[in-house]
Amino acid sequence: MSTTFDQVATIIAETCDIPRDTITPDSHAIDDLGIDSLDFLDIAFAIDKQFGIKLPLEKWTQEVNDGKATTEQYFVLKNLCARIDELVAAKGASA
Amino acid sequence: MQLEYFHMIDRIVDLNVDEKRIVVEATVPKESTIFEGHFPGYPLMPGVLLIESMAQASGFLLLGVLKFERMPILAAVKEAKVRGSVFPGDVMTLEASLAHEGSGYAMTEAKIRVDGKLRANSALTFTLIPFPNSDMRGYMDAVAKRVGFPQQAVSP
Numbered sequence: 001m002s003t004t005f006d007q008v009a010t011i012i013a014e015t016c017d018i019p020r021d022t023i024t025p026d027s028h029a030i031d032d033l034g035i036d037s038l039d040f041l042d043i044a045f046a047i048d049k050q051f052g053i054k055l056p057l058e059k060w061t062q063e064v065n066d067g068k069a070t071t072e073q074y075f076v077l078k079n080l081c082a083r084i085d086e087l088v089a090a091k092g093a094s095a
Numbered sequence: 096m097q098l099e100y101f102h103m104i105d106r107i108v109d110l111n112v113d114e115k116r117i118v119v120e121a122t123v124p125k126e127s128t129i130f131e132g133h134f135p136g137y138p139l140m141p142g143v144l145l146i147e148s149m150a151q152a153s154g155f156l157l158l159g160v161l162k163f164e165r166m167p168i169l170a171a172v173k174e175a176k177v178r179g180s181v182f183p184g185d186v187m188t189l190e191a192s193l194a195h196e197g198s199g200y201a202m203t204e205a206k207i208r209v210d211g212k213l214r215a216n217s218a219l220t221f222t223l224i225p226f227p228n229s230d231m232r233g234y235m236d237a238v239a240k241r242v243g244f245p246q247q248a249v250s251p
Contacts, residue, residue, distance in 0.1 A: 038170060041200045048197055058199040
């Protein structure tokens with residue numbers, strides 16, 4: 001079974017036409033991979049579908065804008081994958 | 096329809112918030128300055144206005160689903176196919192359904208039929224923003240009234 005990172009990296013590579021081998025767990029989706037907010041909606045859509053969750057993009061964006069969080073916490077891929085795992089676990093716990 | 100004012104939808108035929116689906120109608124005007132250029136001697140609804148029509152049908156659906164708490168703004172046209180021409184006087188029936196509601200964005204699929212025949216379809220992405228000011232909210236309330244938006248779906 002592929003890891004969350006493998007699945008997310010594949011989504012990013014296919015959605016944004018980024019070579020898969022350039023995507024690492026330490027890649028920052030915005031700063032390193034150059035993904036803009038509109039392209040990230042496509043990634044969020046694919047992640048939502050694949051994992052059966054709803055990435056709280058609005059909440060994350062608000063926290064970053066309010067200085068309560070950094071973009072690294074949500075958009076460095078290893079951190080993004082950790083958030084996805086948390087959301088999947090929370091969904092499983094509430095099911 | 097009033098093409099010059101971007102009033103692309105005449106009336107809501109059915110809004111089913113539970114099924115996240117809407118059907119609306121729009122009659123293409125027989126005369127418009129747009130047809131003077133598109134095209135002389137062969138007036139034809141521009142494809143971009145068909146896309147705009149599908150976006151507005153989707154927008155009304157999203158306003159209903161979101162109970163007018165957010166304003167949908169077209170962000171991306173993922174796919175659009177114009178499968179047949181739409182002419183002045185044609186009555187378009189537009190159907191839109193919600194493909195995905197994300198956090199701060201939504202994706203819809205929309206179709207235009209004339210006399211039951213598919214003329215265009217599209218997959219659209221919208222960002223969902225707070226109403227930026229009371230003017231826009233008031234305008235959208237007026238638009239909702241004009242197209243017969245179900246009043247129970249207007250207020251949260």
